[in-house]
Amino acid sequence: MDLDQLDARLPDWRDLAPTQPCTGLLLGNGASRAIWRNFAYDSLFERAQKVRNKPLGQTDLALFRSLATQSFEQVLTSLKSTVRVNAALAISSTSPLNRYYAIKEALIHAMRSVHIPFQQVPVNTLAVINRELRRYPTVYSSNYDLLCHWAVQHEPGGFADLFNGDDGFDLRALPGAGHRVLYLHGALHLLKNADASSRQRLATGSALLDGFAVNQPGDVPLFVSEGASEDKLRSIRSNDYLNWCHGQLASHVGGLCILGHKLNAEDAHLIDALRRAAPTWLAIGIFPLSDAWVVSQKRHYATLFEGLPMSFFDATSHGLCRPELNVPVPAVVGRKRR
Structure with a gap:
């Protein structure tokens, strides 16, 4: 051509x-x-930092930076693995599980802010x-x-x-x-x-x-x-x-x-x-x-x-x-x- x-x-x-x-x-x-047209967002990661209800916090963002990713799937998978390892080693820290729920909740709110409701299709x-x-x-x-x-x-x-x-x-x-x-x-x-x-x-x-x-x-x-x-x-x-x-x-x-x-x-x-x-x-x-x-x-x-x-x-x-x-x-x- x-x-x-x-x-x-x-x-x-x-x-x-x-x-x-x-x-x-x-x-x-x-x-x-x-x-x-609301699917025209540039970044779900950026949007999750700006949602009104429970956005990503500084501790959450530090986890993304430590894993060198903006992928929710990778961060949530890592936290889930950490929770399982802690349970196996009888480590009582609840921080990984708390961060798992906080990041997942921010993702949920970000996704709902851009997705068309089923009733409107x-x-x-x-x-x-x-x-x-x-x-x-x-x-x-x-x-x-x-x-x-x-x-x-x-x-x-x-x-x-x-x-x-x-x-x-x-x-x-x-x-x-x-x-x-x-x-x-x-x-x-x-x-x-x-x-x-x-x-x-x-x-x-x-x-x-x-x-x-x-x-x-x-x-x-x-x-x-x-x-x-x-x-x-x-x-x-x-x-x-x-x-x-x-x-x-x-x-x-x-x-x-x-x-x-x-x-x-x-x-x-x-x-x-x-x-x-x-x-x-x-x-x-x-x-x-x-x-x-x-x-x-x-x-x-x-x-x-x-x-x-x-x-x-x-x-x-x-x-x-x-x-x-x-x-x-x-x-x-x-x-x-x-």
């Missing part, structure tokens, strides 16, 4: 899709933001997302929100249950058929067990988000929220489900549609996986913010995947990002001036 010949034209996805069928879809935060929106996900044998999502999971629960027939009910993720028992939604960075409905295995919360609808606060004591939410690519990959490699999902992306066969994904430096592990997979072609959605933006994004992807056949399209023409799916965020009523 000649970088000097790139222009701002973006065809409609409905015109492009029949000519370049894709066996997979890679979803990023932009796809969730198209439905709920129109049933038709869940039906549309469900229908669009079914167009692909495999959907890879780096989002940890509940939109895709709620949509699958809306009409689960035909989707593979990779967790076999409440038995947890087990490679030996994976179903052989069905559309697959793989959460590359985990998600709010997934939990990490003490042995680094994974299980799925069985709640549905609003209970999934509401119940995020009342998991069993010691439960660690399984989602890799942020940080450098090396940090994310470390978390991925330490978990059976995430490691398997990453391997599936790295061995993808056929065409791949990329929607709402920046694929910046913090996503280097995903970029490397895509380069190893070398999809037959890439269909990349770009939001048409301006002509200069479109050209810059085309250059970004063409440089990342030099040598791979690719086409670009208007992301807002894809069934998952059409403007009519956007749910307005209620205005925050401020205090009246005296």
Whole structure:
């Protein structure tokens, strides 16, 4: 692809899709933001320091710094291990457990401050997302929100249950058929067990988000929220489900549609996986913010995947990002001036 010949034209996805069928879809935060703009937060770690109810304190922040991470999953896992070691050695300190609950509570409040409530998602929106996900044998999502999971629960027939009910993720028992939604960075409905295995919360609808606060004591939410690519990959490699999902992306066969994904430096592990997979072609959605933006994004992807056949399209023409799916965020009523 000649970088000097790139222009701002973006065809409609409905015109492009029949000519370049894709066996997979890679979803990023932009796809969730198209439905709920509050998903446009820069950092959950930063937000957890600013929430009104019990934000991260200085002691909590010192733990993140000591572990050189901004990943809640890594810090909570470390604290959980410390609690178990203390119990085995009859050390009576309650500090690790107190910090576990404090950090988890800050995470809960931060997540609730950005996530769309289940009651505000129109049933038709869940039906549309469900229908669009079914167009692909495999959907890879780096989002940890509940939109895709709620949509699958809306009409689960035909989707593979990779967790076999409440038995947890087990490679030996994976179903052989069905559309697959793989959460590359985990998600709010997934939990990490003490042995680094994974299980799925069985709640549905609003209970999934509401119940995020009342998991069993010691439960660690399984989602890799942020940080450098090396940090994310470390978390991925330490978990059976995430490691398997990453391997599936790295061995993808056929065409791949990329929607709402920046694929910046913090996503280097995903970029490397895509380069190893070398999809037959890439269909990349770009939001048409301006002509200069479109050209810059085309250059970004063409440089990342030099040598791979690719086409670009208007992301807002894809069934998952059409403007009519956007749910307005209620205005925050401020205090009246005296």
